[in-house]
Amino acid sequence: MDIGTLIGILLGFGLIIGSIILGGSLGAFIDVPSILIVVFGTVAVTFIMFPMGTVFGAIKVMLKAFFAKPPDPKAMIKTIIDLANIARRESLVALEKASVEDPFLKKGVLMVADGTEEQTVRSVLEIEIAFMKQRHQMGQEIFKSMGTMAPAFGMIGTLIGLVNMLQSLDDPSSIGPAMAVALLTTFYGAVLANVVFLPIAKKLEHRSAEEVLFMEIAVEGIISILNGENPRITQDKLEAFLAPALREGSDS
Template sequence: MDIGTLLGLLSGFGLIVGSIMFGGGGLGGFIDVPSVLIVVGGTMATAFIMFPMKIVFGSFKVAMKAFFAHDTDAASLINQVVMLAEKARKESLVALEKAPVDDPFIRKGILLVADGTEESLVRAVMDTEISFMKQRHRQGQGVFKGMGTMAPAFGMIGTLVGLVKMLQNLSDPAAIGPAMAVALLTTLYGAVLANVVFLPLAKKLEERSQEESLYMEIAMEGVISILHGEHPQIVREKLLAFLAPALRGDK
């Protein structure tokens, strides 16, 4: 689990709630069901308008990537590719068919190499998978970016609704307070949802996608290097070039 995502969400909401509590009064004055319906309901409704239903529902599954990261240990990946390169040089490319490879992406590339597939086709197949992976991830990110854009807008809509209700009941002092609560709380809810939940999650998913894309690109270059019969140490140095110096073990 990514502790950073969970810690960020908890601390974000915790600081807001804490400031309310320390400021005097309780949380009761900041809870308003009509405001929740306007902001949350309206934001979800527009998400179904902007995106196909299956993409909206799928985005919640994609959101789990913000909490549970895919195993993208580049150092372990490079070690695995180097071992495969050593096996290919000592035995043959055909021997790679029986090599124990758990990652389905690497496995697909290794099987193509073992079958004697040309470099252009191997690269095309693996490039296509990377491209469609990015496209799937962009769809999930787009849903959260869209909701992050619309939540403050519905907060403003709620504010206008509250102001209209207030102006309609200026002669009744008892009705002014609830109307103002809707007006102000919808703006608060929209801002919190957008800036604490939706937009940060979209950014985290974007970072996850970049990490996974880099992992797959390293794997692809490793597979191509094995196809060329390059020396394992050359393969290692070539793949380490993808990583920041700190991740290579350089000083």
């Protein structure tokens, strides 16, 4: 589980709630009509903007921000070097019996073991990366759109509250609730957008970048094995994808 994501969201809401309590009453910031306008309005527009299945799938995508385990490129490089040594000692065909856990790497290794040409191997793997990025971008786009729509519905709620307030100027008792809707919808929209939707979209974008890097390392490693490159040269090439600190601590 990504503790950082959970801590960030809890800390964000905690600071907001804490400042409200220190400055007044928490109850004054709870208004059901405002919540309905912002939350359900944002969800409704999201269903209009995206296919229903994609929206429901966004829940599963969101879980990646909390529970997805970051890929380990150093472990990937070590696996590739082990495979390269097997290919040099025995043959490319011997890779067919090698134990490879990562499905993407295994797919490439099996293609190499079957004698597939370099151009075909690279093409197939890069197509898979491209479509994976496309799927990830769809999930990110949903949360970015929700981050845009939440403040918009906050503004719609503000207009509704102002209209109700102006129609009730002759009744002082109704001005307060109308003003609450006018202000709290903007507040709810801003909080949801900047504490939940947009940060989750950014975290998903970061997760996708990590996975793409991981897969690109796999592609270069597979091609190096196919071309019969020296394992040490292959390792140096693959470690170039990593930050210097990770390279220094990587396994030889």
